[in-house]
Amino acid sequence: MRPAYRHVVTTLSARTGPSAPARPDGAAGRTPDTPPRSRLRTLDGLRFLAAAGVVVYHWTARESTAWGEASGDQLPAVGSVAIYFSLAPELFFVISGFVILWTAWGRSVPAVVASRVARLYPAYWAALALTGFLLLVLWPQGKDVSLGQVLVNATLLQSVMGVDHVDGVYWTLWAELRFYLLVVLLVAVGLTRRRVLAFAAVWPVVAVVAARQDWSLLDTLTVGQYAPFFAGGMALFLVWRDGHALVPWLVVVGNAALGVWSAALGKGSTLDRTTAFDADPVVLALVSVGCFAAVAVAALTPLARFDRPWLTSVGALTYPLYLVHLFWGWWVIDLVEPHVPAAVAVLLAAAVSPALAAAIHHGVERRLNPPLRRAVEQGLTAVAQRLPRSRRRSSAGSAD
Template sequence: MVTVLSPAVEEPVAAPPARPRPRLYALDGLRFLAAAGVVLYHFTARWSQVWGDDPGHVFPGLGHVSMYFSLGPELFFVISGFVILMTAWGRDVPHVVASRVARLYPGYWIAVIATSVLLLWVWPGGKNITAGESLVNLTMLQSLVGVRHVDGVYWTLWVELRFYLLMIALVAWGITRRRLLWFCALWPLAAQVVFELNGPHLLATVLLDKYAPYFAGGMLLYLLHRDGHAKAPWLLLSLNVALALRNNVPWQMHALTANTVFAPNPWVLGLLTAGCFAAVGLVALTRVQHLRWAWLVPLGALTYPLYLIHEYWGWWAIAQLAPHANRWVVLAAAIALAVALAWGLHQVEKRVGPPMRRGIEAGLRRLRRPAPASRPRTALAAQGVRL
């Protein structure tokens, strides 16, 4: 049951559940576009040796545009804040934990194993990894223990996992509108202060350091989608956009200068950073939310597998084909391989995920269920039970 705080008291009081809202089909399309952008960035702009030359020299026109698609993860984070709050509101901890674990891990395990096989035996020149690193990566906690990512894209999963832990704590406390507004105001500010004063730090890590504004902004956009326009969520959304701009523009200027041959434009980076929030707002708060294009659903389903599997398998395909074929043919082949692998990964994922979710949720509910109280011996004896 959803609860809200009465203005006169501090205890949550019951409120009628919000009407279920129809699926936001355009959100599936937006997720896929973010993943497709990351794929293009990795194949045509980000530094690698697979083309025999820097990708920016191979694709000088496309690469100059695709380098900005490196902001795909930031868009993912805003979408995640929106979607995770939508699925967690009115739910309890066992449901949220089970749904997140079953969503995150099955596809990830397959991707880690597939990429490890590629890099350990098929294409050891792609990246020097060890079997031990692969095993640690299966936990998704490699950043916590100082072990390298088998695939660099896994860094975003560590961010997502920390956000899930914060959401589980919020669900355990009880999600209400008032609490959510305070959370989206104080959490990103606290993360910013800690990060500014101490840099990478345990508390900054817990608070998601410079990524908190994206998730908080996505949560506020869901609140606007759910309850309608109001001054407080709009003001807090503006605050989080400002914090995201403060963090992301200088960081992306540094990262893109180091990882590509291009000189990024800070104004474009600023517009695109704000655009991550605007894109989700367009989908959730305008007539776009009423689109009923069912063909976007399978694209959305491919997003996570494509993100997980594309980088090194795509680079491997490019390395094999680049010396022998036209660059556009090679690029198309690498993208086709990544999509095919993502489709295969999704087929396993959708079969393993639901029973895994049900099993985890049932197990957590059994753990929460209080043990039956033992009956007094005298009461049992009075009923003729032999002791």
Template sequence: MLTMPGRTNPPALTPAEALGASTTEVGRPRLAGLDGLRFLAAMAVLAYHYFAVNHEAWGERTTDSFPNLQPVLAYGSFGVQLFFVISGFVILLSAWGRDVRAFTASRVGRLFPAYWLSIALVLVLLLAVAPGSKDVGLSDTAANLTMVQRAFGVHDLEPVYWTLWAELRFYVLIGVLLALGMTRNRLIAFAAVWPVVASIAVRSGNETLATVLVGSDAPLFAGGMILYLLLRERRSVVLWLVLGLNVALAGLMSGRSQSLRIEGSTTLSVEPQSYWLAILACFALVVAVTLTPLSRLSWKWLTVAGALTYPLYLLHSSWGQWLITKLHPHLPTAMTFAVVTAVMLLAAYLAHRFVERPLGPRLKRAVARDLGRLGALVRGEWRVGRQAAGRQVAAAHAPEPEPSTSR
């Protein structure tokens, strides 16, 4: 039985023992099926960007090049929604049992090395390989290095970066939960209330609140969190009801917003029943690999594929389209796609092997160390302040000394 995060008592079993799955270095379970889903989502988004988004990398607009393929592969954009459901599950899994410092260090070490590499590579493309294809300035680049450029109204150097802004806001909310104390009941209440308030903020036009609460995508993250809790309590009526609430809100809000993105990038019209089915499929796939016997999958290649997902997602867009423009005049469409995809997978492997693996742990340790020092400094100053205030109070209440008499 999976150990559920309790209120105060430590679990009797580790999550890995409960799941019977392989573990990460910190002893958390590694669900190979989720790695496979992440890779599937990345490949779906890759196909969407290559064959559905309107560009002229194939020699003419995608609508004209692939009139029959575009309407099908346009649904690959819902790979992003699948990412978000998986993220809700995985981030709660990785956050449980950690404090804010450890969680923050873990996320920084995981996200930034490959992200900074992708910025460097897109700058090489835009400034050296294909200059003039897109305007890029020093201020834009500096803002993008922070990953929060959208908070300052700065455009993304790569179109895929918008999803990282959603992820970061979700991480901040998880950090707040950790600071307050992450318990089962608080998680359930949060996963039920947060998406409702976020949806109301979107529908009412409160952009500030909608931005803070991750807007239309909040139900996807919250639904993933509930799926993690269902590992422990699969018969909990409350959890299933909260999951149903988030699925409904995800279809209503995130499904619609994603359909508008598809229409804006492809000119295709996505009917409500289509995006509802896409959202249902995202949740159903995660349920299949976490709450059914498929959770026992332990194929090593799935874990390898999962490791390539993040760098593949970051690197595939601009460089992939540029490669298509160079290869397609000389190769058939299918072979062009195969070669470009193979190059992107190789680039993802090299990024993982020579950037993420060596630099990620070092960055994580450095952030954890510096946050620890900062916390110790703040606590020390707070203690000094309290002691000084105590001395002042004591002095104020001390009896006046007797005047001395001079003889």
């Protein structure tokens, strides 16, 4: 990459904020006279829709003692459709592949690590505290957990330590955390279009083989069967950033096919265990492909110009809502279900969980994320400055 262009990329990145690397002239969706977008609000809205899908699936289709033994009999028409929303986490992963690569492009390792730590942990700690209090004090019959388990979960490394998740939805955060580590390694090496394309093409194949062969360590390090969704999102980002081209689209299509084979079709057996409904494998495959298609439509079509601030406001609740909805929603359902129709019970749960999510966002995320990010970045930068010059140079990402 030429020094002059590197300077332009760095300057524009500083102006447009932590999630807005510069896009070269001629990139998809803009002209040379159009400034780079600081965010795609359509992706914010899509994330919220994915979270809503997870919520509906958990409350209407998944077996739970909150509904009694016959959970599937409460809202069968909704539940039979909601089982396909169980693929919403895969949609999250495609969005993450797109957005995290966007966030990382042109930034240093300390900046990328700091942004991910600040984004991931404060809301998680708040949600864990709320769910831990619920299950330890208010509703111990909801799930058998211990204080020690809650404390280990606070590290987000419970899977490494062999400790169960306090809330089952935390499994996606473990997948995200491993993906972040891989992105940080890419940034340390130096982000270029060619490297990202090669990585997004090869990494998912290795990950899926490791998952299929039950090579546990490699499976853990490579994010296993979910790697194709992250990698497909990364390739879609390159299409958005640089314009349509054959190779990145081949990477997207290949990862979509790999995602269907490795993850989507396996959902059927999981749904058989956790719901009262039978999933159609063809529909599961179509929904899996739809995860890639939805991100492509949100980012690469005229819909991307739907730049409404309320989408960002709604999208800001996605993460905390995802973290707190499961057991708090089930608790509300458990309280009211004997006295009201099932649909009313779900609506009441739908009033409580977003309120908790809003409290976490406004009371925790908006207050703690900026200072935590600054502190982590300053600390890591100070460490990087003590490294030998050659290693220090590798701590900054580069864009081609």
